[in-house]
Amino acid sequence: MIIFTLVCMTIGAAAAIWLARPLLQESGAARLIGIAAGAFLALGALGAYFVNGMPDAPGAPYQPRMEALRAADPETLTPAEQEAWLRDAVRRDPRDIEARRLLGRFLAATQRELEAIAHFEQAIRVSPQARLFNDLGQTIVTLNEGVVTPEAQRAFTTAHAEDPAMPEPAFFLGAAAYEAGDRAAAAAFWGGIITRLDEDDPYREAIASRAADLLSRPSMGGADPAALTEGAERPDVEAMIDGMIARLETRLEADPADISGWLTLARARMMQDDPAGAADALARGRAALPGDPAARALISALGAAFGLEETDA
Template identity: 30%
Template sequence: MNMVMLALMGAATVGLLWSLGIARSLAMLVGATLMVGATGFAVQAVRHQPGILVRAASVPIAVDPGMVAFRTAVFAPQSPDALALASADGRLETGDTHAAAQGLLQDLAQHPRDSALWTELGYVLALHDRAVSPAAKFAFSRAVALAPGTPGPAFFLGMAYVDAGDLTAARPFWAYALAVTPAGALYRADIVERVAAIDQFARMAAAQSRVGRAVSDPLVQTAR
């Protein structure tokens, strides 16, 4: 029975992570990790040297059309921005995060006060480093400084934390993005759903933790 419960919890977790927009492979990995009693996503983080771009193996990265549409709705990029963002997306789809970052840096040299480009650079660097590295944080901080009180930079910083497996760190950024999103914005419902999904995951994790503590309780062991 315990194995059945664990299997159900793993399946529910994978479905929840899928609704958050996490890649299927990562969702399956996280679900499996929870099933064997892992303590959290943080232990999966890859250590790296901050700010150093190293050419990685070319593993294609799926660019979600829904996320592209969301980005367009949030930033409403002009033609040069849209071309630069589309170029970065194309390079990500080939798995070349290095080229995607380099292309964005070249675009930013021409448009250094472009919040959308800084946001995309932060997200690409986080994908490249497999963590929200200092370089990624710097890019996101520039985006926030250039567009204060807007949801885009905060939302994609939260998305970078989700991709890195740190849902706890992601939540305040998504909550902020929701708080500054206009009530009538078409993309507001998407942010609401994602915040709710994180909260549901937190409740599931807390429940699992309580079950784990109960099972390991000496009194429970004695009763057995």
């Protein structure tokens, strides 16, 4: 404030003298005009300045601000400051993949997926790690509103190959296979990840129940039986479900290793209000796939979802 005042006063005084000088060299009225003009200039400028001036407001150049931010406790930062902090770290060391990954996740979480993807890709160029590919794939999926695009699939495939124990890539690869209609591959991915995860891992249950739900949906015609029940004549739906069960039974006769088939069968039985039949289907499935812990896990998950006791056929 004091320095500012001094600077302005100096400038104002210098300008006033410069302005008045030619008049002061003359005599009489001219001198008076010179003094008046000088005073008008300096005082008027000060007055015009104070119309909206904020002499106390400090400047906030970016670099000093960042230094202050770096020194601060990260816990106390606002989200905007955290973002600036991360960007600053990335700017200072472009190879700092930890900061880059955090920044990418921050951006992905705030709907700036494109930028997030660019950061993940740059981090991958420095160090091709499974978790970075995983982040990349997930962000691409979010950007495309849940669709696992070929690009995302490539990222997940790489991540899965690097670290098969990581749950998300396997889950999304399964989702991609499921979307493409390859239920066996989807079941393999999902089953594989379920068996690799610990019993008490929260992901395990979540993935298993989601996988069981998807795999048990009837696949023919793409029609959802739940939707069909609305409005349609009851006998028609009954007949449809009967037909579906019959076809499933024949198919499973020929290929008992079709886990999706068993799950669908159980679900169809449940729709007929036949819990015993559903439990029986699950039990037969378990028996048909004895050496497959993944299939067992999926069957258990669906059984749990239907509230059925676990029985062996």
